[in-house]
Amino acid sequence: MIRSRVLISGDLMSLHRGAEETKLAIEAELSYYGLTDEVEVSYTGQIDRSDLLPAVVVYPEGVVYGPVTPEDGAFIVEEHLYKGRVVERLKAPVDILTSQTARVIEQKGTTYAQKRVVLRRAGDIDPDSIEDYIINDGYFALGKALSEMTPAEVLQEVKASKLQGRGGAGFPTGLKWSFVVSQPEEPKYVVCNADESEPGTFKDRLILEGDPHAVLEGMALAGYAVGASEGWIYIRGEYKMAKEKLQRAIRQAEEMNLLGDNIMETDFSFHIHVHAGAGAYICGEETALLESMEGNRGVPRIRPPYPTVSGFRGQPTVVNNVETLANVPPIILNGASWFRSIGTENSPGTKVYTMLGDVNVTGLVETPMGTTLREIIEIYGGGMKDGKTFKCAQTGGSAGTIIPADLLDVPMDFASMGSHNAGLGSGALLVCDENTCVVDLAYVLVRFFKTESCGKCTPCRVGTAQMLEALDRLRKGYAKQSDLERLEEIAEYAREASFCGLGQAAPVPILSGLCHFREEFEAHICGECPAGVCPTAPKPACETPVAEEKCAPVPWRPDTEYPLDDPSQIEEAR
Amino acid sequence: MQTQEVAMEEGIALLDQLVEEYGDTQEALVEILRDLNDDKGHLTREDLAQVAERLRLPESKVYAVASFYTLISVKPTGKHVVRFCEDAPCHVAGGAEIWEVLEQELGVPFGETTFDDQWTLMPTSCLGTCAVGPVMMVDDDIYGNLTPDKVREIIARYREQDKGGAA
Ligand SMILES: Cc1cc2nc3c(=O)[nH]c(=O)nc-3n(C[C@H](O)[C@H](O)[C@H](O)COP(=O)(O)O)c2cc1C
Ligand code: SF4
Ligand code: FES
Numbered sequence: 096m097i098r099s100r101v102l103i104s105g106d107l108m109s110l111h112r113g114a115e116e117t118k119l120a121i122e123a124e125l126s127y128y129g130l131t132d133e134v135e136v137s138y139t140g141q142i143d144r145s146d147l148l149p150a151v152v153v154y155p156e157g158v159v160y161g162p163v164t165p166e167d168g169a170f171i172v173e174e175h176l177y178k179g180r181v182v183e184r185l186k187a188p189v190d191i192l193t194s195q196t197a198r199v200i201e202q203k204g205t206t207y208a209q210k211r212v213v214l215r216r217a218g219d220i221d222p223d224s225i226e227d228y229i230i231n232d233g234y235f236a237l238g239k240a241l242s243e244m245t246p247a248e249v250l251q252e253v254k255a256s257k258l259q260g261r262g263g264a265g266f267p268t269g270l271k272w273s274f275v276v277s278q279p280e281e282p283k284y285v286v287c288n289a290d291e292s293e294p295g296t297f298k299d300r301l302i303l304e305g306d307p308h309a310v311l312e313g314m315a316l317a318g319y320a321v322g323a324s325e326g327w328i329y330i331r332g333e334y335k336m337a338k339e340k341l342q343r344a345i346r347q348a349e350e351m352n353l354l355g356d357n358i359m360e361t362d363f364s365f366h367i368h369v370h371a372g373a374g375a376y377i378c379g380e381e382t383a384l385l386e387s388m389e390g391n392r393g394v395p396r397i398r399p400p401y402p403t404v405s406g407f408r409g410q411p412t413v414v415n416n417v418e419t420l421a422n423v424p425p426i427i428l429n430g431a432s433w434f435r436s437i438g439t440e441n442s443p444g445t446k447v448y449t450m451l452g453d454v455n456v457t458g459l460v461e462t463p464m465g466t467t468l469r470e471i472i473e474i475y476g477g478g479m480k481d482g483k484t485f486k487c488a489q490t491g492g493s494a495g496t497i498i499p500a501d502l503l504d505v506p507m508d509f510a511s512m513g514s515h516n517a518g519l520g521s522g523a524l525l526v527c528d529e530n531t532c533v534v535d536l537a538y539v540l541v542r543f544f545k546t547e548s549c550g551k552c553t554p555c556r557v558g559t560a561q562m563l564e565a566l567d568r569l570r571k572g573y574a575k576q577s578d579l580e581r582l583e584e585i586a587e588y589a590r591e592a593s594f595c596g597l598g599q600a601a602p603v604p605i606l607s608g609l610c611h612f613r614e615e616f617e618a619h620i621c622g623e624c625p626a627g628v629c630p631t632a633p634k635p636a637c638e639t640p641v642a643e644e645k646c647a648p649v650p651w652r653p654d655t656e657y658p659l660d661d662p663s664q665i666e667e668a669r
Numbered sequence: 670m671q672t673q674e675v676a677m678e679e680g681i682a683l684l685d686q687l688v689e690e691y692g693d694t695q696e697a698l699v700e701i702l703r704d705l706n707d708d709k710g711h712l713t714r715e716d717l718a719q720v721a722e723r724l725r726l727p728e729s730k731v732y733a734v735a736s737f738y739t740l741i742s743v744k745p746t747g748k749h750v751v752r753f754c755e756d757a758p759c760h761v762a763g764g765a766e767i768w769e770v771l772e773q774e775l776g777v778p779f780g781e782t783t784f785d786d787q788w789t790l791m792p793t794s795c796l797g798t799c800a801v802g803p804v805m806m807v808d809d810d811i812y813g814n815l816t817p818d819k820v821r822e823i824i825a826r827y828r829e830q831d832k833g834g835a836a
Pocket of ligand 1: 259260261262263264265266268288289290291292293376377378379380381382414415416417419420595596597
């Protein structure tokens with residue numbers, strides 16, 4: 096008889112901090128007290144508060160402990176599991192944790208509490224157990240779709256939910272699917288983009304490691320809606336653990352006839368394969384991803400034709416991000432209107448953010464769309480570290496924008512951020528305090544793009560190198576005013592003329608940095624780094640020009656997505 | 670000579686196994702190359718030629734693909750490969766200092782291998798463990814929350830182990 100379950104966070108970070116030793120200590124102590132048959136111990140995905148790792152959750156009580164050393168683990172066994180007393184000393188603060196019972200209740204008013212749709216199970220269940228997933232409503236949506244709904248109805252539900260892609264561009268998912276449906280060619284494919292390499296983003300890894308079946312179920316639903324019977328997951332080569340978890344999950348689902356041929360004794364068959372990459376950021380771009388899957392260098396293809404028309408093996412293909420697909424089962428299960436009740440009018444649902452930088456608590460947060468950056472920093476980030484002042488944030492990963500304090504109160508959803516020329520992108524939030532130098536930040540970001548440029552087109556290949564050189568001169572205090580002008584010129588040019596989203600996004604940190612922090616760039620020309628980060632040498636007799644009141648707004652341009660030329664489709668999608 | 674032949678045969682056995690797993694079409698190319706590289710550290714011209722033959726692809730194609738991806742190396746690497754994350758979240762968390770310490774400690778600039786073939790120092794993009802940045806990966810192990818002292822200690826540990834192993 097199992098009376099208790101102990102879950103230990105088993106993600107990379109926890110393992111690095113000794114989760115394995117903690118697990119061993121717990122198991123040893125359990126056998127010492129003869130509790131091995133009564134208490135089940137397993138790993139779970141990461142709990143989204145990284146300062147609490149490794150965390151230990153004890154069910155049925157749902158008590159969360161963290162961080163737990165091996166000695167603490169043994170003590171928890173003795174006190175909690177043997178004597179039945181909760182160890183208050185090691186308990187994690189209740190109001191910030193997110194396991195079933197310790198989860199924050201939604202609040203009314205201006206601030207939101209964390210609302211979990213995508214991550215509702217991650218950290219609560221054993222990701223290696225399909226039973227755990229099923230008990231928590233797993234594969235119910237697929238069952239419902241196969242028994243009660245036609246493919247067209249599933250598509251309609253996703254369209255009505257106004258779900259937008261979470262891979263960066265925010266393209267309406269239902270609309271993308273309908274492009275595939277309207278193609279006569281067979282077979283069709285569903286591809287899950289799990290290449291996640293955006294610096295400062297690890298939400299997809301967490302979903303895959305903590306709740307792999309949710310992604311599989313989402314893919315099967317996509318396959319049913321668009322008439323595909325084969326799905327592929329392109330996973331980043333470095334994500335070895337997530338890959339194993341996915342493969343195990345696929346096997347389990349096939350054994351239970353929840354994937355494979357004639358799912359749940361219906362006519363619908365759906366097979367999922369995993370394809371791991373070999374280290375290249377550009378392979379996250381969907382056409383480069385398809386090239387890589389076909390065994391080529393990961394170089395983007397010309398579009399059109401879009402993957403919806405000619406994708407994997409030249410066939411109509413849906414490419415969706417992990418988080419997008421994980422949103423699909425709850426939408427089918429609870430209905431589009433439930434989904435639309437979360438978030439904002441134009442961008443319903445939740446968004447998973449990876450919060451990093453100078454805040455007290457780093458890690459993953461899932462909140463309704465429309466939560467402001469200030470709320471996220473204050474409520475989930477526990478405020479700025481060491482009581483410092485917020486200077487800027489970089490949203491959306493490397494390709495994102497550098498935003499100043501004025502934008503802290505903008506509701507974060509695709510539309511509002513877009514209207515302020517800022518991007519939501521992959522959901523990375525890098526929060527920087529007063530000790531950050533914007534020039535230095537831009538330098539590091541552009542260095543990333545220079546390294547990752549695939550080299551196919553000149554504006555990006557040469558442009559990133561030139562921008563980096565100019566920024567390096569600025570950093571070191573050699574730059575002249577003309578260098579700054581030149582930098583701006585190259586940046587504009589690369590943004591306009593690059594072949595794919597990488598080259599188009601590379602200049603954005605520079606342009607948005609210049610837009611909001613021009614004085615700081617100019618100070619560097621005089622050999623001064625106001626934040627004291629850069630190795631500059633002050634120049635005698637230098638006058639910074641008065642910054643003109645000109646700021647060319649730089650929309651973060653997601654890779655020029657699918658055409659929305661038919662106005663009725665736009666209407667329908669929005 | 671003897672050992673070379675043995676190594677060659679083992680290589681072929683592994684390739685057979687990978688072809689079995691991933692198939693013998695071009696679609697399997699990236700995965701086969703990556704797994705082979707995982708096993709051997711880097712791929713030689715002979716390795717690439719064997720893959721080309723098995724998958725019935727031109728050698729130039731196989732080389733072009735192999736040289737594109739960072740997890741596949743067509744140049745010899747040192748015994749240990751250090752991959753240090755150089756992206757913004759790690760940089761903001763103090764990565765610049767660690768960068769310098771690594772170069773000093775190993776005595777090679779980024780992108781190079783030491784003269785004694787013990788260490789290759791490579792920059793890498795985000796490893797997805799930024800919450801404990803700055804981060805580096807030594808072979809398959811990830812080390813986070815790096816400080817200059819911690820870096821020196823970790824490297825010393827590997828050196829110690831190597832010495833122990835050789836003696
Ligand atoms: C340079 C570049 C890198 C990208 N990387 C990723 C990625 O790692 N993961 C992802 O889901 N989408 C990435 N995208 C976006 C994809 O091209 C594509 O828009 C997305 O997978 C579509 O899925 P969605 O509609 O569900 O968002 C990237 C785009 C570009 C231009
Ligand atoms: S913009 Fe950069 S990454 Fe994109 S195709 Fe051109 S060179 Fe390659
Ligand atoms: S930025 Fe260094 S691991 Fe993500």
